[in-house]
Amino acid sequence: MMAAQVRRQLTTTAPPSPYKRTAAAHDETLFQFTRGRFLTDEANELAKRHIRFNVDELARLAVQAAEAASKGPRPYIAIERLADGMHSKAIRFTMDNGFQAVGKVPTPNAGLPRLTTASEVATMDFIGHTLPSLSVLGTPVPKVLSWYSSADNPVAAEYILMENARGVPLSSLWDKLGVRVKFKVLEKVAAYQQRWSQVRFTQYGSLYYRGDLDRSSSSPGLQYTDKDGNYAVDERFAVGPSVSRQNVDDGRAD
Incomplete structure (x- = not known):
């Protein structure tokens, strides 16, 4: 199934399963950066790391993923705010059967809007096991359950919902x-x-699903030499704009 189809399927607005609301889900500090302080320009630095989003909707998606995995109703019993990243927020949802999912929401300083999230998901797919039969490098990464590379969705922010790494x-x-x-x-x-390091690409940039690039109709499939020295083309992916920190920080994104 194409990435866009998977995304639409998992972000349906079907009636949510019952789950326990917690104070943590509505605590304003959840959206603020609390990991540390800044010696200079603190107000601006904190603003770049502040993001509001719909925690209840993210929880509903976590419940939906747990129900799909267990094929039955699944309430969650805990919401845990994980330590702030410098470029994202993360919340862990734990279900009554032990299933755990982590919702990751990028903050405004995470990089290029839309592209950063889209490239992260595609790169995890390329190197990991989200599609085992098509995995290239076999690196263990969390399974992506749902994601959206635009704030135009019920979570009201870009997000990646993935299984909790064991x-x-x-x-x-x-x-x-x-x-x-x-x-x-x-x-x-x-x-x-x-x-x-054994995989060689024919283009410079970041990885994306072809359907997530505006120029997808004309973007060639990903061309590379695999770890065994074999030339390969993967039509699922394409190379697009770089989202490397060195290319977007300190005003370079403009």
Whole structure:
């Protein structure tokens, strides 16, 4: 199914399943940056990291994804605000059966509107397992459940809803691990990086689904040389404008 079709299917406005409302869902600090302070121009820096969105609608989408996975009614029992990122907000929804989904909402300083979210989802698909039969690099990434690269939707903001990554942060265990285990972890990370570096593209820019580019009708399919040295064309994707931080920060987006 094409990406646009999947997006429409998962953002339907069907009546929501019953779920428990929590004070956290309506706390104004949820939309504010509370991770730290800024020594200069703080008001402007905080404004760039402030984003309002419909938490209830994001919760409804999480419930809908959980119901699709379990094929039955699914209330959620907890909403947890995760630590602020420098360019996004994240909320974790936990269902009564343990299913967890994370909603990620980019803040105004995240990069080019629409393009940054669209490229992130396409890139996760390309390197990960969101479509296992078509995966290129086999890097473990969270499964994308629903997403929208425009604020013109019931959440009232761009968002990516994904399954919660299993496990615990490496930082919470690193000091307790032995040298051999640490070496195995670094070997695994290096192996992923090696795979990434073995893929060669014929164009410069960022990855997108072809249907998410305005010039999609004329955009050629993604052309690349895979990790085994084989030339390949993938019509699902195309190269478009770069959303690299070095190309958009400090006024460069203009």
